[in-house]
Amino acid sequence: MPFEVLKxxxxxxxxxxxxxxxxxxxxxxxxxxxxxxxxxxxxxxEDLEDxxxxxxxxxxxxxxxxxxxxxxxxxxxxxxxTSWRGPWMTDSGGFQVFxxxxxxxxxxxxxxxxxxGEARPSPAGVxxxxxxxxxxxxxxxxxxxxxxxxxxxxxxxxxxxxxxxxLPLDECTSPFHDEAYxxxxxERTHRWAERALSVFETTKGLGPNPAQELWGIVQGGxxxxxxxxxxxxxxxxxxxxxxxxxxxxxxxxxxxxxxxWTVAELPSDKPRHLLGIGTIEDIVExxxxxxxxxxxxxxxxxxxxxxxxxxxxxxxxxxxxNAKFRRDKKPxxxxxxxxxxxxxxxxxxxxxxxxxxxxxxxLATLHNLRFMVRFMAWIRGELAQGRLPALEKVAQ
Amino acid sequence: MPFEVLKxxxxxxxxxxxxxxxxxxxxxxxxxxxxxxxxxxxxxxEDLEDxxxxxxxxxxxxxxxxxxxxxxxxxxxxxxxTSWRGPWMTDSGGFQVFxxxxxxxxxxxxxxxxxxGEARPSPAGVxxxxxxxxxxxxxxxxxxxxxxxxxxxxxxxxxxxxxxxxLPLDECTSPFHDEAYxxxxxERTHRWAERALSVFETTKGLGPNPAQELWGIVQGGxxxxxxxxxxxxxxxxxxxxxxxxxxxxxxxxxxxxxxxWTVAELPSDKPRHLLGIGTIEDIVExxxxxxxxxxxxxxxxxxxxxxxxxxxxxxxxxxxxNAKFRRDKKPxxxxxxxxxxxxxxxxxxxxxxxxxxxxxxxLATLHNLRFMVRFMAWIRGELAQGRLPALEKVAQ
Numbered sequence: 001m002p003f004e005v006l007k008x009x010x011x012x013x014x015x016x017x018x019x020x021x022x023x024x025x026x027x028x029x030x031x032x033x034x035x036x037x038x039x040x041x042x043x044x045x046e047d048l049e050d051x052x053x054x055x056x057x058x059x060x061x062x063x064x065x066x067x068x069x070x071x072x073x074x075x076x077x078x079x080x081x082t083s084w085r086g087p088w089m090t091d092s093g094g095f096q097v098f099x100x101x102x103x104x105x106x107x108x109x110x111x112x113x114x115x116x117g118e119a120r121p122s123p124a125g126v127x128x129x130x131x132x133x134x135x136x137x138x139x140x141x142x143x144x145x146x147x148x149x150x151x152x153x154x155x156x157x158x159x160x161x162x163x164x165x166x167l168p169l170d171e172c173t174s175p176f177h178d179e180a181y182x183x184x185x186x187e188r189t190h191r192w193a194e195r196a197l198s199v200f201e202t203t204k205g206l207g208p209n210p211a212q213e214l215w216g217i218v219q220g221g222x223x224x225x226x227x228x229x230x231x232x233x234x235x236x237x238x239x240x241x242x243x244x245x246x247x248x249x250x251x252x253x254x255x256x257x258x259x260x261w262t263v264a265e266l267p268s269d270k271p272r273h274l275l276g277i278g279t280i281e282d283i284v285e286x287x288x289x290x291x292x293x294x295x296x297x298x299x300x301x302x303x304x305x306x307x308x309x310x311x312x313x314x315x316x317x318x319x320x321x322n323a324k325f326r327r328d329k330k331p332x333x334x335x336x337x338x339x340x341x342x343x344x345x346x347x348x349x350x351x352x353x354x355x356x357x358x359x360x361x362x363l364a365t366l367h368n369l370r371f372m373v374r375f376m377a378w379i380r381g382e383l384a385q386g387r388l389p390a391l392e393k394v395a396q
Numbered sequence: 397m398p399f400e401v402l403k404x405x406x407x408x409x410x411x412x413x414x415x416x417x418x419x420x421x422x423x424x425x426x427x428x429x430x431x432x433x434x435x436x437x438x439x440x441x442e443d444l445e446d447x448x449x450x451x452x453x454x455x456x457x458x459x460x461x462x463x464x465x466x467x468x469x470x471x472x473x474x475x476x477x478t479s480w481r482g483p484w485m486t487d488s489g490g491f492q493v494f495x496x497x498x499x500x501x502x503x504x505x506x507x508x509x510x511x512x513g514e515a516r517p518s519p520a521g522v523x524x525x526x527x528x529x530x531x532x533x534x535x536x537x538x539x540x541x542x543x544x545x546x547x548x549x550x551x552x553x554x555x556x557x558x559x560x561x562x563l564p565l566d567e568c569t570s571p572f573h574d575e576a577y578x579x580x581x582x583e584r585t586h587r588w589a590e591r592a593l594s595v596f597e598t599t600k601g602l603g604p605n606p607a608q609e610l611w612g613i614v615q616g617g618x619x620x621x622x623x624x625x626x627x628x629x630x631x632x633x634x635x636x637x638x639x640x641x642x643x644x645x646x647x648x649x650x651x652x653x654x655x656x657w658t659v660a661e662l663p664s665d666k667p668r669h670l671l672g673i674g675t676i677e678d679i680v681e682x683x684x685x686x687x688x689x690x691x692x693x694x695x696x697x698x699x700x701x702x703x704x705x706x707x708x709x710x711x712x713x714x715x716x717x718n719a720k721f722r723r724d725k726k727p728x729x730x731x732x733x734x735x736x737x738x739x740x741x742x743x744x745x746x747x748x749x750x751x752x753x754x755x756x757x758x759l760a761t762l763h764n765l766r767f768m769v770r771f772m773a774w775i776r777g778e779l780a781q782g783r784l785p786a787l788e789k790v791a792q
Contacts, residue, residue, distance in 0.1 A: 038747065042754035045739065067722060067747045074723055075743050083739050326463060327470055343441065343479050347471050351434065351463045358438035358757050 002213065002240060003271045009388050013263050013290025016383040019241075019271055021087040021164035022211035023079060024054075028271065029287045029379050031278065031372040032057045032089060032295035037066070038082045040369070041300055042361040045084045051338070051366065052373045056084055057295045060157050061093035061149070065142060069160035077162025077208035088163035089295070092154050094217070094245065095276065097136040098172035101129030106174040110276050111248045111255055131171065133188065151192040152199040155214070159200075162209035165241065168196030170217040172246040175254075182221040182247070189219045190233050197237060215241035215273065218262050222249030227258055231265030241271040244291070248277070256285050263290040280309070280316045280375065284391050287379055299372050303364035306353055308332045309371040311394050318346075320364070325350040338370035339363075398609065398636060399667045399688075405784050409659050409686025412779040415637075415667055417483040417560035418607035419475060420450075424667065425683045425775050427674065427768040428453045428485060428691035433462070434478045436765070437696055438757040441480045447734070447762065448769045452480055453691045456553055457489035457545070461536060465556035473558025473604030484559035485691070488550050490613070490641065491672065493532045494568035497525030502570040506672050507644045507651055527567065529584065547588040548595040551610070558605035561637065564592030566613040568642040571650075578617035578643070585615045586629050593633060611637035611669065614658050618645030623654055627661030637667040640687070644673070652681050659686035676705070676712045676771065680787050683775055695768050699760035702749055704728045705767040707790050714742075716760070721746040734766035735759075 007016040017028040033040050033048065035056040040048060048056070058078055063069065075081040078088045103109060104125040128139040135150030151169045158166040169192050171185040193216055200214045216239035220226030234242065244262050248255035259274065266272060271292045277283070278296020286294070299309060306321040310333040318332060331341035332349065340349070340363040352360035382389040403412040413424040429436050429444065431452040436444060444452070454474055459465065471477040474484045499505060500521040524535040531546030547565045554562040565588050567581040589612055596610045612635035616622030630638065640658050644651035655670065662668060667688045673679070674692020682690070695705060702717040706729040714728060727737035728745065736745070736759040748756035778785040 037751045037753055038744070039753060039755045042758075044735075044755055044759060046735065062751075066751055067743070071723055071743070071747075075725060075741065081741075081744055081747075083744070327467055329471060339440075339442065345471065345477075347463070347467070348434070348477055348479070351477075355433045355458075355462055357433055357435060358754065359435045359440055361754050362438075362758060363440060 003269070005269060007383060007386070009383060009386065012288060012388060014288050014383060014388055015290065015292070016380055017271065017292055019087075019292070022209065023088065023164055024086045026054045026087055026293075027380055028292040029283070029376055029383075030054050030293050031283070031376045032273075032293055033369060033372075034295055034297040034300060035082070035084070036297075037062050038078065039084075040365065042304065042365045043369070045082060047362070047366060048084060048369070049086075051370045053086075053369060055087040055089065057089040057091055058161070058163065059093065059096070060090050060154060060161065061096040061138075063090075063161055064093070064147075064157050065140060069157040073160035073162065073207055077160070079162065080208065087165070089165040090158050090161050090163040090167065091275070092158070092167040092169045092217070093149055094167070094170040094172055097129050097131070097138060097149065097169070098174070098246075100138060100141070101127045101131065101136075102174050102177065103172070104128065106176045108174050108176060110246070111175060111250065111252075133191075135169065151195040155196050155199045156203055156206065159203045159207035159212070162207045163212065164209065165213050165215055167215055167217055167243055168193050170219055170245055173219065173221045175222065175247045175250045177221060177247065179221075179223050179226065182223055183226055186219040186221075186226055186230050189217065190230070193217070193234060193237055197239075213240050215239050215243055215271075217243045217245040217275070218266075219246045221247040222254045222258055224257070224261050227261040228265050231262045235266050239270075241273065242266050243273040243275050245275045252282070252285075255282065256289060259286050259289045259291060281391060283375070284379070284389050287383075288388055299368040300365050303368040304361050306364070308349075308364060309368045310336070320346060320349050321353055322350075332367055333371075336367065336370065336374075338367045340367040399665070401665060403779060403782070405779060405782065408684060408784060410684050410779060410784055411686065411688070412776055413667065413688055415483075415688070418605065419484065419560055420482045422450045422483055422689075423776055424688040425679070425772055425779075426450050426689050427679070427772045428669075428689055429765060429768075430691055430693040430696060431478070431480070432693075433458050434474065435480075436761070438700065438761045439765070441478060443758070443762060444480060444765070445482075447766045449482075449765060450769075451483040451485065453485040453487055454557070454559065455489065455492070456486050456550060456557065457492040457534075459486075459557055460489070460543075460553050461538060465553040469556035469558065469603055473556070475558065476604065483561070485561040486554050486557050486559040486563065487671070487691075488554070488563040488565045488613070489545055490563070490566040490568055493525050493527070493534060493545065493565070494570070494642075496534060496537070497523045497527065497532075498570050498573065499568070500524065502572045504570050504572060506568075506642070507571060507646065507648075529587075531565065547591040551592050551595045552599055552602065555599045555603035555608070558603045558608070560605065560607065561609050561611055563611055563613055563639055564589050566615055566641050569615065569617045571618065571643045571646050573617060573643065575617075575619050575622070578619055579622055582615040582617075582622055582626050585613065586626070589613070589630060589633055593635075609636050611635050611639055611667075613639045613641040613671070614662075615642045617643040618650045618654055620653070620657050623657040624661050627658045631662050635666075637669065638662050639669040639671050641671045648678065648681075651678065652685060655682050655685045655687060677787060679771070680775070680785050684784055695764040696761050699764040700757050702760070704745075704760060705764045706732070716742060716745050717749055718746075728763055729767075732763065732766065732770075734763045736763040
């Protein structure tokens with residue numbers, strides 16, 4: 001039984017579970033740390049083990065370009081190549097097709113209004129992508145070369161990379177796509193999902209990990225009819241797990257509704273992954289609505305930008321660049337057991353960041369990752385006690 | 397007895413020793429890791445402990461600018477601020493006075509021909525320094541503000557920083573300075589050394605570390621008469637240890653002669669530090685000529701640039717950026733016990749470097765630092781056995 005629901009909160013979709021992979025067990029709800037190019041930025045595999053990180057997600061598009069899927073396969077797949085021997089996921093590259101294509105033209109990310117910096121329509125955004133029924137032509141961000149990503153090629157590449165959970169190529173839509181376009185893209189995503197399943201069968205034995213699972217991705221934007229239809233269609237194809245992809249609307253409320261509509265149509269005994277989402281609030285809200293897995297670059301990117309996660313600061317972030325920390329002997333968070341908080345003061349981290357020292361990036365990342373690990377453990381603890389996690393409780 | 401010679405190699409100046417500081421013992425000959433702004437670039441204090449690094453050197457000029465000496469003192473001095481609780485040295489800022497002044501005008505570093513990239517006369521080099529008998533006016537590299545560095549101020553700052561071994565302000569000369577200028581600079585350095593000693597006495601009790609030692613710096617460029625005179629004069633002032641500073645000539649042969657002349661005039665029972673030098677060959681040659689301590693940014697800078705130290709590669713460097721390592725499953729050095737070699741392949745390090753991943757910098761730095769630690773231990777082992785270290789032996 002690769003996924004097991006251990007406990008449900010009656011009257012809600014929230015549940016405690018465990019996902020069993022060939023490379024270890026993931027207790028859910030879980031945070032999947034983002035290791036786009038094979039390692040979480042600024043840290044090492046030992047660091048991730050020490051922090052209690054359970055599972056990583058790498059990116060098919062980036063690894064396809066460098067060092068190449070054949071190279072990774074030859075070196076033992078992601079597990080052997082990177083030396084992270086725990087569970088791996090790989091994203092399909094579908095989000096890059098979007099972010100270099102329609103996302104660039106519309107100047108948006110997954111949600112129109114959540115990330116102000118990413119939500120501006122960008123008049124200079126020219127698509128690097130040409131989508132056809134066959135697949136996606138993308139210009140390489142490295143040398144401008146034209147690359148072709150088909151549903152089949154993306155599965156073949158992920159077979160070689162050898163992650164435990166892999167995903168089919170999908171077409172993400174933007175919050176500014178109308179219902180007609182979103183429907184057409186969703187239908188294409190469904191056809192691509194069938195092609196992916198088919199080639200997943202015929203490539204059995206390719207690559208270093210015979211125990212891979214291919215999960216389905218639900219699309220449909222923030223249109224209720226489309227989301228529900230997509231979830232039903234993708235569920236009907238027999239995937240052992242599901243990801244919620246694409247546009248999540250124009251507000252947090254839209255996102256929570258998208259999750260509700262999707263979860264309502266998915267089988268209740270299969271794992272559900274919300275792609276690319278991971279603020280503290282969003283995780284709690286999505287767990288309450290039945291999501292089991294989250295990947296998000298925000299905790300590590302925030303760390304590098306000076307925002308250190310703590311439940312005791314407004315917005316759950318302490319901006320270590322703030323001049324008020326120049327002489328502050330306290331750790332970032334007195335309740336944190338991470339290697340950074342155990343040893344370094346806010347003043348020293350402030351100094352390292354201001355001085356542009358490389359050491360800063362790792363120490364900050366260790367803290368934010370450990371925060372996420374402990375935060376997810378707190379959520380699981382609440383669920384284990386039969387309680388729905390509520391931020392008002394921890395923030396007190 | 398703060399410094400003890402444990403064994404000498406008859407007929408040479410080479411010796412095995414130990415330097416006792418208030419924060420630990422340094423077995424000599426030793427490599428002093430460069431932590432300019434309070435931490436060795438890209439690593440942490442735990443890393444340095446795990447690697448067996450014995451002692452660090454920070455820079456007075458950089459810490460004076462950021463975060464400021466008073467801030468460091470308030471946070472417990474370098475030991476408390478950085479959490480590296482082992483021995484610390486601080487350089488005086490004299491080298492920055494040079495590198496932002498005459499070194500910039502002449503386009504050179506400590507030796508004219510050793511570092512090709514640093515040895516070009518730079519026609520655009522305009523001095524940011526104005527030297528007077530009183531001290532040095534320097535324009536801040538941050539905001540262009542004028543700063544005044546006097547021998548007295550530099551001691552006061554180092555009292556506040558609290559390193560175990562501190563150095564007086566000196567005037568470094570370039571290999572292109574003539575004998576007359578080099579003599580005048582040397583004589584000024586001697587007068588500054590006396591002023592430093594005097595204020596070192598009157599500032600007793602200032603700062604977090606009452607057990608500081610002030611060592612003297614020998615100048616005189618690559619002129620035999622001047623070097624010998626400087627060593628005799630500085631030795632006569634009663635410093636408990638000595639650093640060899642300034643220009644070391646126009647070739648490695650010049651440098652080795654400078655070391656010989658200087659060592660010949662210094663007391664044989666006091667420690668000797670060769671400032672800013674640290675290639676494998678230079679360390680062996682200088683140890684044979686009686687040097688006990690070396691600081692050099694090269695091992696860590698080389699790591700960040702892709703050059704990983706190993707006795708088995710030509711020039712003792714393996715260029716991990718080379719395409720031939722793309723599929724190489726071996727560790728950087730099969731004989732190395734560093735955390736990087738124990739776990740990661742050349743292929744993965746090559747990938748991380750090519751991908752510009754921050755994780756690379758730490759893994760590479762860990763390797764090169766561990767190499768230096770083991771290399772110095774090998775030198776001490778040879779001396780302990782009564783043998784003069786010889787590179788021909790290890791390179792086989």
